[in-house]
Amino acid sequence: MHVIDGRRIAGGIEKKIAEEIAHDKPHVSTILVRGNEESELYAKLKEKACRRVGFESETIAFDEGATEKEILGEIKRLNDDREVHGIMVQLPMPGIDYGKVVNAIDPAKDVEGVHPFNMGMTLLNREFLVPCTPLAVIKILEHEGVEVRGKDVVIVNHSNIVGKPLAAMMLNRNATVSVCHVYTDDLMKYTGNADIIVSGAGVKGLITEKHVGEGSIVIDVGIVKEGEKVYGDVDFDSVKEKAGMITPVPGGVGPVTIACMLENSLRAYRGVAARSHRKN
Amino acid sequence: MHVIDGRRIAGGIEKKIAEEIAHDKPHVSTILVRGNEESELYAKLKEKACRRVGFESETIAFDEGATEKEILGEIKRLNDDREVHGIMVQLPMPGIDYGKVVNAIDPAKDVEGVHPFNMGMTLLNREFLVPCTPLAVIKILEHEGVEVRGKDVVIVNHSNIVGKPLAAMMLNRNATVSVCHVYTDDLMKYTGNADIIVSGAGVKGLITEKHVGEGSIVIDVGIVKEGEKVYGDVDFDSVKEKAGMITPVPGGVGPVTIACMLENSLRAYRGVAARSHRKN
Numbered sequence: 001m002h003v004i005d006g007r008r009i010a011g012g013i014e015k016k017i018a019e020e021i022a023h024d025k026p027h028v029s030t031i032l033v034r035g036n037e038e039s040e041l042y043a044k045l046k047e048k049a050c051r052r053v054g055f056e057s058e059t060i061a062f063d064e065g066a067t068e069k070e071i072l073g074e075i076k077r078l079n080d081d082r083e084v085h086g087i088m089v090q091l092p093m094p095g096i097d098y099g100k101v102v103n104a105i106d107p108a109k110d111v112e113g114v115h116p117f118n119m120g121m122t123l124l125n126r127e128f129l130v131p132c133t134p135l136a137v138i139k140i141l142e143h144e145g146v147e148v149r150g151k152d153v154v155i156v157n158h159s160n161i162v163g164k165p166l167a168a169m170m171l172n173r174n175a176t177v178s179v180c181h182v183y184t185d186d187l188m189k190y191t192g193n194a195d196i197i198v199s200g201a202g203v204k205g206l207i208t209e210k211h212v213g214e215g216s217i218v219i220d221v222g223i224v225k226e227g228e229k230v231y232g233d234v235d236f237d238s239v240k241e242k243a244g245m246i247t248p249v250p251g252g253v254g255p256v257t258i259a260c261m262l263e264n265s266l267r268a269y270r271g272v273a274a275r276s277h278r279k280n
Numbered sequence: 281m282h283v284i285d286g287r288r289i290a291g292g293i294e295k296k297i298a299e300e301i302a303h304d305k306p307h308v309s310t311i312l313v314r315g316n317e318e319s320e321l322y323a324k325l326k327e328k329a330c331r332r333v334g335f336e337s338e339t340i341a342f343d344e345g346a347t348e349k350e351i352l353g354e355i356k357r358l359n360d361d362r363e364v365h366g367i368m369v370q371l372p373m374p375g376i377d378y379g380k381v382v383n384a385i386d387p388a389k390d391v392e393g394v395h396p397f398n399m400g401m402t403l404l405n406r407e408f409l410v411p412c413t414p415l416a417v418i419k420i421l422e423h424e425g426v427e428v429r430g431k432d433v434v435i436v437n438h439s440n441i442v443g444k445p446l447a448a449m450m451l452n453r454n455a456t457v458s459v460c461h462v463y464t465d466d467l468m469k470y471t472g473n474a475d476i477i478v479s480g481a482g483v484k485g486l487i488t489e490k491h492v493g494e495g496s497i498v499i500d501v502g503i504v505k506e507g508e509k510v511y512g513d514v515d516f517d518s519v520k521e522k523a524g525m526i527t528p529v530p531g532g533v534g535p536v537t538i539a540c541m542l543e544n545s546l547r548a549y550r551g552v553a554a555r556s557h558r559k560n
Contacts, residue, residue, distance in 0.1 A: 099404070099406060115400070116396075116399075116400030116401045116403075116404055116406070117397045117400055119404055120396030120399030120400030120401075120402075122403075123396075123399045123400065123403050123448070124396055124399055125440060150463040150464070150465060152465070160403070163451070164451055167447060167448075167451075167457075167459070168403070168444050168448075171447075171459055171461075174463040176463065176464040176465070176470070177447075177458065177459050178456070178458040178459075178470075179447070179456065179458075181451075183429055184430070184456040185456070190456070
């Protein structure tokens, strides 16, 4: 059994990005509404990651009670600003229509890959800016030399930013894909026959050794917080004896997800730079 | 065993549309490059369907060897024309980048639901203009009173306009979804356990009674032409004895797909009309 080291994979991606941008300064802006501790923590994590690789980064924080109009106005400003290459929106935004906000972002600056245009491009196998968690799963498998074509992949999550785009990306690579979730009758029937299991239900201990076939690959994208501790979906200690490869939580998919946001940002930077060059 | 009558379902949808637009005139334009008999036939079928419900319809035919620039110019004209509510592009277009052409269509007039923005909205469970074949499958199941939530659905097709968007739509409705294709090792393992099988591989006789569990629902979206005859993926005579419900080919999904294009057109008409009203 091999425990996948997400921090090491992320480190490799970040090192490469830092080298590539030596003389450039991609600029990433995050919009945040104050009042949620976790949300502010994530924004800081992203800022730190940007600085680590030499990006410029700012968090634009609105006070609690900020209106949709204010947020949309700020997004318009960032869209129009040629010095801004990436825009992120930190959830939750209480009382604000997230769909409307995301739709307002210039797709070319959507470094989280969540704008409908980018989602559609991902579904249509024309991946450019793709959601960061699915991209992290793909990167991890690539890094470990796992070919997904023809493999039986089971994804336990059918959310807009994880399960559905990841399913599309696995299909783009010719895996056979099953997507399970809370309405699935017999989860074990699916996971037990899988070559690769990606679980992101957010339920601690959901995936036990009984769910997993001998030698299968288990990627844990679940995040469950209990006080200061963080757990995934997978009962790591029992599953690791049976799995061929497994990601831990923390230190698995999480750091690679952040590295993928940086990679998207670099891609957006190059795209936006090319576009503004054409306009000049 | 119940044979689903696609023509009757389509007739019902078309009747409702015709009633609803009594005093309106949605206008749908199809762009076609001459030289492919099948393609010209499809364009005519679509025109006929538009006329049947009282839409205005035109086919804009380019001669063989039309350039991308000419096609893109025509799309721009149609986008800007307030009297045009729907735009379709008939494949094949030899030597022309289909992705570029589709991206050029105003998403609000994309009545085939294939623009990346609309695909993304479909994936994100904000369905508005959705691809017609997947929509037809959903409509048929709704018409037959089949609740997909919690059902095991197997889709044999992972194309951009059938398998992947249909998987997203089934997940939006909380089905458990598996997508199989030519790289799938053991198709029977998937289909044999399914409540609902949707097959669109374009391989005559791919799905036999051995693939199908007792009482399952079999939707055939395959199209295989042999001379004047048309077949689906499903070996109808053997499978119908075992299946609970089954669609024939022809007379199953095909007519409903056309009706769904009309329904999308009505939706686009209302959207475009609302938009141009706001502008006035």
